[in-house]
Amino acid sequence: MALKGTIEVDQMHCKGCSLCVEACPQNVIALDMEHLTPKGYHPAMLIAEGCTGCVICAVVCPDAAITVYREKRKKK
Protein backbone atom coordinates (compact mmCIF):
# COMPACT_ATOMS: atom_id res chain seq x y z
CA MET A 1 0.00 0.00 0.00
CA ALA A 2 1.18 3.45 -0.84
CA LEU A 3 2.36 5.59 2.00
CA LYS A 4 -0.04 8.18 3.36
CA GLY A 5 0.88 11.80 3.29
CA THR A 6 -0.58 15.20 3.81
CA ILE A 7 0.26 18.79 3.00
CA GLU A 8 -0.01 22.05 4.84
CA VAL A 9 -0.34 25.26 2.84
CA ASP A 10 0.99 28.47 4.34
CA GLN A 11 -1.76 31.05 3.89
CA MET A 12 0.69 33.93 3.99
CA HIS A 13 2.73 32.58 1.09
CA CYS A 14 0.21 30.84 -1.17
CA LYS A 15 -0.78 33.01 -4.14
CA GLY A 16 -3.29 30.63 -5.68
CA CYS A 17 -1.30 30.16 -8.90
CA SER A 18 -2.65 26.59 -9.11
CA LEU A 19 0.62 25.10 -10.39
CA CYS A 20 0.42 22.48 -7.62
CA VAL A 21 -3.19 21.70 -8.58
CA GLU A 22 -2.06 20.80 -12.08
CA ALA A 23 1.12 19.02 -11.03
CA CYS A 24 -0.46 16.76 -8.37
CA PRO A 25 -0.28 13.19 -9.72
CA GLN A 26 -3.15 12.10 -7.44
CA ASN A 27 -5.37 15.10 -8.28
CA VAL A 28 -6.13 15.74 -4.64
CA ILE A 29 -5.26 19.46 -4.53
CA ALA A 30 -7.65 22.24 -5.52
CA LEU A 31 -8.06 25.94 -4.85
CA ASP A 32 -10.30 26.75 -1.90
CA MET A 33 -12.89 29.02 -3.51
CA GLU A 34 -14.67 29.60 -0.17
CA HIS A 35 -11.76 31.38 1.50
CA LEU A 36 -9.30 34.16 0.81
CA THR A 37 -5.78 34.45 2.18
CA PRO A 38 -4.73 37.71 3.92
CA LYS A 39 -3.28 38.76 0.55
CA GLY A 40 -6.55 38.10 -1.25
CA TYR A 41 -5.88 34.87 -3.10
CA HIS A 42 -7.77 31.59 -3.04
CA PRO A 43 -5.30 29.22 -1.38
CA ALA A 44 -4.54 25.65 -2.43
CA MET A 45 -5.88 22.90 -0.19
CA LEU A 46 -6.11 19.12 0.04
CA ILE A 47 -9.59 18.09 -1.13
CA ALA A 48 -9.55 14.31 -0.88
CA GLU A 49 -7.82 11.28 0.60
CA GLY A 50 -5.00 9.84 -1.43
CA CYS A 51 -2.03 12.16 -0.86
CA THR A 52 1.12 10.04 -0.94
CA GLY A 53 3.53 12.73 0.21
CA CYS A 54 5.41 12.61 -3.12
CA VAL A 55 6.57 16.27 -2.72
CA ILE A 56 5.78 17.19 -6.36
CA CYS A 57 3.50 20.04 -5.24
CA ALA A 58 6.32 21.45 -3.14
CA VAL A 59 8.77 21.08 -6.05
CA VAL A 60 6.62 23.20 -8.37
CA CYS A 61 5.50 25.74 -5.73
CA PRO A 62 7.14 29.08 -6.59
CA ASP A 63 6.54 30.46 -3.11
CA ALA A 64 7.70 27.53 -0.97
CA ALA A 65 4.29 27.65 0.70
CA ILE A 66 3.79 23.90 1.01
CA THR A 67 5.06 21.71 3.83
CA VAL A 68 4.77 17.99 3.06
CA TYR A 69 4.34 15.28 5.69
CA ARG A 70 4.57 11.55 5.06
CA GLU A 71 3.90 8.46 7.11
CA LYS A 72 7.11 7.21 8.67
CA ARG A 73 8.51 4.14 6.95
CA LYS A 74 8.68 1.13 9.21
CA LYS A 75 12.21 0.09 10.02
CA LYS A 76 13.06 -3.33 8.73
Next chain:
Amino acid sequence: MIEMEVVYSRPESFTPTTTHYCPGCTHGTAHRLVAEVLDEMGIREKTIGVAPVGCSVFAYDYFNHDFVEAAHGRAPAMATGIKRVRPNNTVYTYQGDGDLASIGMAEIVHAAIRGENITVIFINNAIYGMTGGQMAPTTLPGMRTTSSPNGRDVEVMGYPVRMSEMLSTIDGTSYSVRRSLHNPANIRKSKKAIRRAFEVQERGMGFAMVELLSSCPTNLKFTPSEALNFIEEQMVPYYPLGDYKVAPEVKALKV
Protein backbone atom coordinates in the same frame (compact mmCIF):
# COMPACT_ATOMS: atom_id res chain seq x y z
CA MET B 1 -1.61 6.21 15.46
CA ILE B 2 0.40 6.81 12.32
CA GLU B 3 3.62 8.67 12.86
CA MET B 4 4.21 11.44 10.32
CA GLU B 5 7.51 12.99 9.35
CA VAL B 6 8.25 16.19 7.51
CA VAL B 7 9.53 15.39 4.03
CA TYR B 8 9.60 18.93 2.72
CA SER B 9 9.51 22.30 4.40
CA ARG B 10 10.49 25.84 3.53
CA PRO B 11 14.31 26.13 3.21
CA GLU B 12 16.22 27.76 6.06
CA SER B 13 17.98 30.09 3.61
CA PHE B 14 14.66 31.83 2.99
CA THR B 15 13.34 34.62 5.18
CA PRO B 16 9.67 34.40 6.21
CA THR B 17 8.93 37.40 3.98
CA THR B 18 6.41 36.97 1.20
CA THR B 19 7.79 37.65 -2.26
CA HIS B 20 6.45 40.39 -4.51
CA TYR B 21 6.46 38.10 -7.55
CA CYS B 22 3.25 37.56 -9.49
CA PRO B 23 1.37 34.31 -8.81
CA GLY B 24 3.00 31.47 -10.75
CA CYS B 25 6.22 33.34 -11.56
CA THR B 26 9.10 30.86 -11.65
CA HIS B 27 11.47 33.41 -10.12
CA GLY B 28 10.19 32.01 -6.82
CA THR B 29 11.06 28.48 -7.93
CA ALA B 30 14.57 29.54 -8.87
CA HIS B 31 14.99 31.34 -5.52
CA ARG B 32 13.82 28.24 -3.72
CA LEU B 33 16.28 26.00 -5.58
CA VAL B 34 19.18 28.27 -4.69
CA ALA B 35 18.03 28.33 -1.05
CA GLU B 36 17.73 24.54 -0.96
CA VAL B 37 21.21 24.10 -2.43
CA LEU B 38 22.74 26.52 0.11
CA ASP B 39 20.99 24.59 2.90
CA GLU B 40 22.20 21.24 1.61
CA MET B 41 25.77 22.39 1.27
CA GLY B 42 25.65 24.13 4.65
CA ILE B 43 27.24 27.30 3.29
CA ARG B 44 24.47 29.78 4.06
CA GLU B 45 26.50 31.57 6.74
CA LYS B 46 29.36 32.39 4.39
CA THR B 47 27.40 33.14 1.24
CA ILE B 48 27.14 36.60 -0.28
CA GLY B 49 24.60 37.11 -3.04
CA VAL B 50 24.53 39.96 -5.52
CA ALA B 51 21.07 41.12 -6.57
CA PRO B 52 20.46 42.60 -10.03
CA VAL B 53 18.04 45.22 -11.27
CA GLY B 54 14.84 43.73 -12.66
CA CYS B 55 12.04 41.72 -11.13
CA SER B 56 14.49 40.04 -8.76
CA VAL B 57 15.75 43.39 -7.47
CA PHE B 58 14.37 42.61 -4.01
CA ALA B 59 16.09 39.21 -3.83
CA TYR B 60 18.07 40.56 -0.87
CA ASP B 61 14.88 40.62 1.19
CA TYR B 62 14.08 36.99 0.50
CA PHE B 63 17.35 35.22 1.23
CA ASN B 64 18.50 34.71 4.77
CA HIS B 65 22.17 35.45 4.10
CA ASP B 66 24.29 38.44 3.16
CA PHE B 67 23.21 40.20 0.03
CA VAL B 68 24.26 43.31 -1.85
CA GLU B 69 22.49 45.22 -4.58
CA ALA B 70 24.41 46.02 -7.75
CA ALA B 71 23.86 48.74 -10.33
CA HIS B 72 21.93 47.57 -13.38
CA GLY B 73 23.88 44.80 -15.09
CA ARG B 74 26.96 45.23 -12.92
CA ALA B 75 26.40 42.25 -10.63
CA PRO B 76 29.32 40.18 -12.06
CA ALA B 77 31.66 43.15 -11.62
CA MET B 78 30.55 43.59 -8.03
CA ALA B 79 30.77 39.86 -7.37
CA THR B 80 34.32 39.89 -8.80
CA GLY B 81 35.34 42.54 -6.27
CA ILE B 82 33.72 40.74 -3.35
CA LYS B 83 35.22 37.38 -4.28
CA ARG B 84 38.72 38.82 -4.71
CA VAL B 85 38.60 40.58 -1.37
CA ARG B 86 36.92 37.71 0.47
CA PRO B 87 38.03 34.54 -1.34
CA ASN B 88 36.71 32.28 1.42
CA ASN B 89 33.13 33.42 0.96
CA THR B 90 30.78 31.92 -1.59
CA VAL B 91 29.66 34.64 -3.99
CA TYR B 92 26.89 34.36 -6.52
CA THR B 93 24.88 36.68 -8.71
CA TYR B 94 21.23 36.22 -9.54
CA GLN B 95 20.37 37.99 -12.77
CA GLY B 96 17.57 38.23 -15.27
CA ASP B 97 17.89 38.50 -19.03
CA GLY B 98 17.45 42.26 -19.19
CA ASP B 99 20.20 42.66 -16.63
CA LEU B 100 22.68 40.03 -17.78
CA ALA B 101 22.15 39.82 -21.55
CA SER B 102 21.43 43.47 -22.31
CA ILE B 103 22.93 46.23 -20.19
CA GLY B 104 25.27 43.86 -18.36
CA MET B 105 26.63 42.00 -21.39
CA ALA B 106 30.14 43.44 -21.02
CA GLU B 107 30.36 42.58 -17.33
CA ILE B 108 29.26 38.98 -17.70
CA VAL B 109 31.46 38.30 -20.73
CA HIS B 110 34.53 39.79 -19.09
CA ALA B 111 33.88 38.05 -15.79
CA ALA B 112 33.86 34.80 -17.79
CA ILE B 113 36.96 35.78 -19.76
CA ARG B 114 38.82 36.45 -16.51
CA GLY B 115 37.59 33.11 -15.23
CA GLU B 116 36.32 34.71 -12.03
CA ASN B 117 35.52 32.15 -9.38
CA ILE B 118 31.86 33.10 -9.03
CA THR B 119 28.52 31.42 -9.68
CA VAL B 120 25.93 33.09 -11.90
CA ILE B 121 22.25 32.16 -11.89
CA PHE B 122 20.74 33.52 -15.08
CA ILE B 123 16.95 33.70 -15.44
CA ASN B 124 15.82 33.79 -19.06
CA ASN B 125 12.12 34.57 -19.44
CA ALA B 126 12.35 36.21 -22.89
CA ILE B 127 10.86 39.50 -21.69
CA TYR B 128 11.44 42.51 -19.45
CA GLY B 129 9.10 41.74 -16.57
CA MET B 130 9.63 44.59 -14.12
CA THR B 131 9.13 47.47 -16.55
CA GLY B 132 6.00 46.09 -18.17
CA GLY B 133 6.82 43.49 -20.78
CA GLN B 134 9.15 45.17 -23.27
CA MET B 135 11.29 43.26 -25.75
CA ALA B 136 14.38 41.74 -24.20
CA PRO B 137 17.54 40.53 -26.01
CA THR B 138 16.19 37.01 -25.48
CA THR B 139 12.71 37.68 -26.91
CA LEU B 140 11.90 35.05 -29.53
CA PRO B 141 11.53 36.04 -33.22
CA GLY B 142 7.92 37.00 -33.92
CA MET B 143 7.05 37.30 -30.24
CA ARG B 144 4.69 40.17 -29.37
CA THR B 145 5.75 42.43 -26.54
CA THR B 146 4.75 45.97 -25.59
CA SER B 147 7.71 47.38 -27.54
CA SER B 148 7.34 44.98 -30.48
CA PRO B 149 3.54 44.98 -30.91
CA ASN B 150 3.73 43.35 -34.35
CA GLY B 151 6.11 40.66 -33.20
CA ARG B 152 9.91 40.79 -33.07
CA ASP B 153 11.07 41.48 -36.61
CA VAL B 154 14.60 40.09 -36.81
CA GLU B 155 15.35 42.25 -39.88
CA VAL B 156 14.97 45.38 -37.78
CA MET B 157 15.47 44.26 -34.19
CA GLY B 158 18.06 41.56 -34.61
CA TYR B 159 18.18 38.04 -33.29
CA PRO B 160 17.86 36.69 -29.76
CA VAL B 161 21.09 35.95 -27.91
CA ARG B 162 21.90 32.47 -26.61
CA MET B 163 24.02 33.17 -23.55
CA SER B 164 24.96 29.63 -22.52
CA GLU B 165 26.33 28.82 -25.97
CA MET B 166 28.10 32.14 -26.16
CA LEU B 167 29.85 31.85 -22.80
CA SER B 168 30.75 28.21 -23.49
CA THR B 169 33.20 29.40 -26.17
CA ILE B 170 35.20 31.32 -23.56
CA ASP B 171 38.24 29.58 -22.04
CA GLY B 172 37.64 31.02 -18.58
CA THR B 173 34.23 29.36 -18.28
CA SER B 174 34.22 26.03 -16.42
CA TYR B 175 30.53 25.31 -16.35
CA SER B 176 27.83 26.65 -18.66
CA VAL B 177 24.51 24.84 -18.88
CA ARG B 178 20.88 25.58 -19.69
CA ARG B 179 17.98 24.12 -17.74
CA SER B 180 14.27 24.87 -17.58
CA LEU B 181 11.69 25.31 -14.83
CA HIS B 182 8.57 24.16 -16.68
CA ASN B 183 7.90 20.81 -14.99
CA PRO B 184 8.93 18.87 -11.87
CA ALA B 185 11.53 16.75 -13.72
CA ASN B 186 13.24 19.81 -15.17
CA ILE B 187 13.06 21.66 -11.84
CA ARG B 188 14.94 18.77 -10.24
CA LYS B 189 17.54 18.84 -13.02
CA SER B 190 17.89 22.59 -12.52
CA LYS B 191 18.58 22.06 -8.86
CA LYS B 192 21.33 19.56 -9.65
CA ALA B 193 22.90 22.05 -12.06
CA ILE B 194 22.78 24.82 -9.44
CA ARG B 195 24.38 22.47 -6.92
CA ARG B 196 27.16 21.68 -9.35
CA ALA B 197 27.69 25.35 -10.13
CA PHE B 198 28.19 26.08 -6.41
CA GLU B 199 30.48 23.06 -6.02
CA VAL B 200 32.60 24.41 -8.88
CA GLN B 201 33.06 27.62 -6.93
CA GLU B 202 33.75 25.86 -3.63
CA ARG B 203 36.60 23.99 -5.31
CA GLY B 204 37.96 27.12 -6.99
CA MET B 205 37.45 25.79 -10.50
CA GLY B 206 36.38 29.07 -12.05
CA PHE B 207 33.36 30.66 -13.66
CA ALA B 208 30.05 28.78 -13.58
CA MET B 209 26.74 29.86 -15.05
CA VAL B 210 23.35 28.15 -14.97
CA GLU B 211 20.75 29.54 -17.36
CA LEU B 212 17.17 28.79 -16.32
CA LEU B 213 14.27 29.15 -18.76
CA SER B 214 11.57 30.85 -16.77
CA SER B 215 8.04 32.09 -17.23
CA CYS B 216 6.41 35.51 -17.00
CA PRO B 217 2.65 34.85 -16.86
CA THR B 218 1.71 38.50 -16.35
CA ASN B 219 3.57 40.02 -19.28
CA LEU B 220 3.09 37.10 -21.65
CA LYS B 221 -0.62 37.38 -20.75
CA PHE B 222 -0.99 33.71 -19.93
CA THR B 223 -2.21 31.79 -16.93
CA PRO B 224 0.68 30.33 -14.88
CA SER B 225 0.28 26.90 -16.47
CA GLU B 226 -0.06 28.27 -20.00
CA ALA B 227 3.15 30.19 -19.40
CA LEU B 228 4.88 26.91 -18.54
CA ASN B 229 3.51 25.43 -21.78
CA PHE B 230 4.96 28.43 -23.59
CA ILE B 231 8.39 27.55 -22.21
CA GLU B 232 8.04 23.95 -23.30
CA GLU B 233 6.61 24.59 -26.76
CA GLN B 234 8.22 27.86 -27.83
CA MET B 235 11.30 28.56 -25.76
CA VAL B 236 12.89 25.12 -25.45
CA PRO B 237 13.08 24.64 -29.27
CA TYR B 238 14.89 27.99 -29.59
CA TYR B 239 16.98 27.61 -26.44
CA PRO B 240 17.82 23.89 -26.34
CA LEU B 241 18.43 22.50 -22.87
CA GLY B 242 21.78 20.91 -22.23
CA ASP B 243 25.36 21.17 -21.05
CA TYR B 244 27.28 23.59 -23.25
CA LYS B 245 30.55 23.52 -21.41
CA VAL B 246 31.54 21.23 -18.61
CA ALA B 247 35.29 21.34 -18.02
CA PRO B 248 36.84 17.84 -17.58
CA GLU B 249 37.65 18.48 -13.91
CA VAL B 250 34.06 19.62 -13.31
CA LYS B 251 32.78 16.50 -15.02
CA ALA B 252 34.86 14.40 -12.64
CA LEU B 253 33.16 16.07 -9.64
CA LYS B 254 31.03 13.75 -7.59
CA VAL B 255 28.03 15.76 -6.40
